[in-house]
Amino acid sequence: MVKNYEEKIKDLLDKMTVEEKAGQLRQCGPSLVGAFEVSFEELLNMMFDGRISQEEFGRLMSTAKQDFREEDLRAGRIGSYNGIKDARTVNRLQKIAVEETRLGIPLLFGYDVIHGYRTIYPIPLAESCAWEPDLWERTGRMAAREATAAGVHMTFAPMVDVAKDARWGRVSEGAGEDTYVNCCYGESKVKGFQGDDLTKEDAMAACVKHFAGYGAGEAGRDYNRVDMSMQRFYEEYLPPYKACIDAGARAIMPAFNDLWGVPCSVNPWLLMDVLRKDWGFDGLTVSDSNAIAECVDHGIAKDRSDAAVQAIYAGMDLDMSSDVYHENLVQLVHEGKVPVDVLDRAVADVLRLKFELGLFDHPYKTSAEREAQTLLTKENRSLAREAAVKSMVLLKNEGHILPLTPGTKIGVVGSLAKERAEMLGAWAIGAEGEDCVSLVDALEERKQPFEYFENVQDALDFDGVIIAAVGERKDMSGEAASRACIELPKDQEEILKALAGAGKTVVAVLLNGRPLAMPWTAQNIPAILEAWHPGVEGGNAIADILFGDENPGGHLTVTFPGASGQCPMYYAHINTGRPGGRGKFTSKYLDAPIEPVYPFGYGLSYTEFEYGDLKVTPSGDSLEICVTVRNAGKRTGSTVIQCYFRDLVAKRVRPVKQLADFAKVTLEPGEYVQVAFSLEYSRLGYYDMAMNYVLEDGDFEIFVGQNSQDCLSETVTLTF
Numbered sequence: 084m085v086k087n088y089e090e091k092i093k094d095l096l097d098k099m100t101v102e103e104k105a106g107q108l109r110q111c112g113p114s115l116v117g118a119f120e121v122s123f124e125e126l127l128n129m130m131f132d133g134r135i136s137q138e139e140f141g142r143l144m145s146t147a148k149q150d151f152r153e154e155d156l157r158a159g160r161i162g163s164y165n166g167i168k169d170a171r172t173v174n175r176l177q178k179i180a181v182e183e184t185r186l187g188i189p190l191l192f193g194y195d196v197i198h199g200y201r202t203i204y205p206i207p208l209a210e211s212c213a214w215e216p217d218l219w220e221r222t223g224r225m226a227a228r229e230a231t232a233a234g235v236h237m238t239f240a241p242m243v244d245v246a247k248d249a250r251w252g253r254v255s256e257g258a259g260e261d262t263y264v265n266c267c268y269g270e271s272k273v274k275g276f277q278g279d280d281l282t283k284e285d286a287m288a289a290c291v292k293h294f295a296g297y298g299a300g301e302a303g304r305d306y307n308r309v310d311m312s313m314q315r316f317y318e319e320y321l322p323p324y325k326a327c328i329d330a331g332a333r334a335i336m337p338a339f340n341d342l343w344g345v346p347c348s349v350n351p352w353l354l355m356d357v358l359r360k361d362w363g364f365d366g367l368t369v370s371d372s373n374a375i376a377e378c379v380d381h382g383i384a385k386d387r388s389d390a391a392v393q394a395i396y397a398g399m400d401l402d403m404s405s406d407v408y409h410e411n412l413v414q415l416v417h418e419g420k421v422p423v424d425v426l427d428r429a430v431a432d433v434l435r436l437k438f439e440l441g442l443f444d445h446p447y448k449t450s451a452e453r454e455a456q457t458l459l460t461k462e463n464r465s466l467a468r469e470a471a472v473k474s475m476v477l478l479k480n481e482g483h484i485l486p487l488t489p490g491t492k493i494g495v496v497g498s499l500a501k502e503r504a505e506m507l508g509a510w511a512i513g514a515e516g517e518d519c520v521s522l523v524d525a526l527e528e529r530k531q532p533f534e535y536f537e538n539v540q541d542a543l544d545f546d547g548v549i550i551a552a553v554g555e556r557k558d559m560s561g562e563a564a565s566r567a568c569i570e571l572p573k574d575q576e577e578i579l580k581a582l583a584g585a586g587k588t589v590v591a592v593l594l595n596g597r598p599l600a601m602p603w604t605a606q607n608i609p610a611i612l613e614a615w616h617p618g619v620e621g622g623n624a625i626a627d628i629l630f631g632d633e634n635p636g637g638h639l640t641v642t643f644p645g646a647s648g649q650c651p652m653y654y655a656h657i658n659t660g661r662p663g664g665r666g667k668f669t670s671k672y673l674d675a676p677i678e679p680v681y682p683f684g685y686g687l688s689y690t691e692f693e694y695g696d697l698k699v700t701p702s703g704d705s706l707e708i709c710v711t712v713r714n715a716g717k718r719t720g721s722t723v724i725q726c727y728f729r730d731l732v733a734k735r736v737r738p739v740k741q742l743a744d745f746a747k748v749t750l751e752p753g754e755y756v757q758v759a760f761s762l763e764y765s766r767l768g769y770y771d772m773a774m775n776y777v778l779e780d781g782d783f784e785i786f787v788g789q790n791s792q793d794c795l796s797e798t799v800t801l802t803f
């Protein structure tokens with residue numbers, strides 16, 4: 084039962100001064116101050132561009148502490164904090180807000196809980212490869228229990244930016260290239276984070292991001308422009324945000340990028356027309372960090388005051404870290420440039436979420452004791468390990484090298500096999516590297532004899548199987564980490580080439596945050612396990628798979644191109660009038676194959692699965708699709724049955740495949756199952772040139788398979 088707080092909100096607004104209202108729209112932090120004259124952000128830039136050394140940066144950072152701006156807080160000029168991570172500090176600041184400000188309005192604490200709070204599970208791109216909504220919800224629930232114990236009320240997640248360009252570093256933070264997978268992933272995370280009652284102590288509001296289309300930045304370069312047809316925007320990029328709003332997400336974060344030239348933070352069409360009028364959203368919009376101020380850099384606002392006016396009118400409520408509202412709104416209201424009712428609408432959204440979270444009745448939702456009891460428990464580690472195993476994708480297993488039999492002589496190469504913190508991936512800000520189990524730790528824990536070689540040259544005479552842990556360091560993906568070249572880093576590939584050159588039997592374990600262009604590795608390394616950045620239990624999960632305790636069942640949610648120059652490369656592409664092929668005048672590259680190295684949906688197992696008896700039957704207003712799947716191998720395993728469709732002829736060209744549904748099954752050896760999908764006709768439509776959503780009679784090809792390339796198919800003629 085959704086409670087109605089509108090009366091209470093109105094009563095409070097009637098009592099509030101303009102200064103107090105502007106204060107509710109200010110989110111501070113993390114604000115670090117120390118023995119440095121510049122801002123923390125500028126200090127970071129100085130280290131990044133070499134104006135100060137890493138040592139000097141470290142020395143200055145050792146003097147840094149959080150500036151909580153307590154005088155502003157007492158004066159009612161702060162409504163929210165970002166990036167504070169402990170119960171004691173949260174409760175101390177909350178006490179000031181509740182007991183020392185004029186109206187006692189509680190604070191809202193936000194934090195980036197992207198893939199776990201302290202028990203870090205696999206990065207979202209990895210976890211999406213599990214294709215298991217139930218798992219996604221369970222890990223979200225665990226993250227909420229931990230984060231709320233530490234005082235978090237709202238997480239800036241899930242990120243559901245459809246990402247078709249592997250050069251973009253933030254592909255690591257979402258559920259890959261497919262619209263439907265992102266919808267399912269986002270919906271599950273919202274349910275996991277928020278639970279069934281936001282007033283409960285272990286519930287945190289989901290703030291879905293980045294609204295909208297951030298993953299379509301031109302050239303895969305972070306923060307870059309986004310410009311596409313409205314049809315494509317509605318068909319491919321908007322649906323996951325709507326799925327999260329429909330699942331009850333109570334906050335949303337407009338993206339840094341512009342849409343058709345208007346930055347999302349000041350885009351009234353996006354924030355008022357689409358989000359509030361069309362979708363009926365009455366939650367909170369939270370700016371991205373400093374995003375309102377950056378509208379001046381975008382060249383859409385002439386100064387910070389202008390940015391404040393545009394943002395508040397556009398429907399941007401909470402100003403994260405820029406202080407543009409704090410510095411300008413009061414004067415703008417007194418000058419009549421911002422009407423009080425425009426200000427009140429934004430403040431009402433903030434107050435509503437605080438009421439919904441129960442903060443007025445229970446402002447202290449956690450305690451240091453609860454925090455200590457909740458973080459990094461055995462159960463949480465066990466779930467993180469399950470998620471890591473299910474996220475890993477077996478890409479190659481020539482000669483069935485894997486699973487390794489006990490007693491196999493094992494060598495290990497690659498610093499990523501030891502560096503615990505590299506398991507965490509991007510946005511693991513609440514965790515410590517020492518929380519992680521590395522591959523070497525796992526081998527030691529299993530009492531598995533092995534020899535670790537610091538230098539690959541020392542491994543060339545080793546007469547056993549070599550496990551080579553190679554990939555990207557965690558800071559090579561995530562925010563502001565786009566790569567123009569998405570190959571395995573040179574030094575990593577050289578490890579593999581040295582081993583292959585010496586005729587070694589190599590198992591490559593990839594630890595990376597994005598699809599990699601690695602045709603040589605795919606060609607020359609007999610066994611390849613994609614382990615991504617797998618979180619605190621990553622080493623154990625890798626060992627569980629390598630030694631056969633677990634049978635890998637992950638399937639890719641992103642395409643692995645053969646060359647960086649092919650980006651963006653994705654399965655749901657259009658055919659063109661000259662589909663790439665052997666002919667000269669076809670859509671292809673002279674210097675790269677047109678097929679991906681590994682396609683969307685791909686993943687091997689230690690067993691084999693057979694698909695058969697596809698039946699497609701029109702029935703009422705949906706297609707009933709049925710297929711038989713059998714485990715034809717010798718061990719129990721899971722597979723992801725994927726159902727795609729193609730509209731063969733339409734008034735706008737349609738993708739050669741679109742994922743319609745999926746199901747994951749686990750089968751014993753010899754066992755078979757009939758899997759049925761019901762595909763509503765409404766899913767088969769598209770937007771015509773006038774932006775009408777149309778369902779057109781005609782032929783539709785239905786595909787079912789274990790990846791986007793190897794499918795059974797049947798064509799049906801439909802009349803709607």
Ligand code: GLC
Binds near residue numbers: 165239372562
């Ligand atoms: C960052 C990110 C956003 C994050 C926010 C707060 O710039 O774009 O995803 O939630 O700042 O840390």
